Amino acid sequence: MTGPTPRQQAGYLRRLLRRGEVVVRDVRSGRALPVIVELQGDVISLLPIAEAADSAGSAPQEALRWAGVMSRLRRALPLEDAEDLVDAVEAEAGRKSLENAGS
Numbered sequence: 001m002t003g004p005t006p007r008q009q010a011g012y013l014r015r016l017l018r019r020g021e022v023v024v025r026d027v028r029s030g031r032a033l034p035v036i037v038e039l040q041g042d043v044i045s046l047l048p049i050a051e052a053a054d055s056a057g058s059a060p061q062e063a064l065r066w067a068g069v070m071s072r073l074r075r076a077l078p079l080e081d082a083e084d085l086v087d088a089v090e091a092e093a094g095r096k097s098l099e100n101a102g103s
Contacts, residue, residue, distance in 0.1 A: 010039040013046075024048050034064060038071045040079075 004012070014037045016022040023032045024046060036047040049064065073082040 006039055006042045006044060010037050010044045013037050013044065026050060036064075036067050036071055039075060 013022065017024075017035055017037065024035045025031065026033050026048075033048040033050060036049065038045040038047055047067070049067065070082070070086060073085060076082075077085070
């Protein structure tokens with residue numbers, strides 16, 4: 001009998017993190033950090049989202065949302081294509097913010 005696939009293991013790890021049964025802590029403050037679980041091939045990566053030194057709250061929801069989008073893109077596309085797509089989105093977002101600032 002074979003063991004669970006890396007995808008199943010990553011899903012189980014996500015559930016444990018969501019339930020609070022596994023916690024990733026900031027060594028400086030001792031606070032629990034939000035974590036992105038990313039699967040690339042057979043490797044499961046835990047990407048903690050560290051708080052800024054002046055931040056009293058948790059990571060901005062916008063940053064968490066985009067990190068999740070990037071994680072899904074990396075699973076769906078070859079890494080080079082995903083990075084090209086992210087670069088294009090960032091360039092467009094930067095262009096839009098410059099247009100809005102100039103208005």
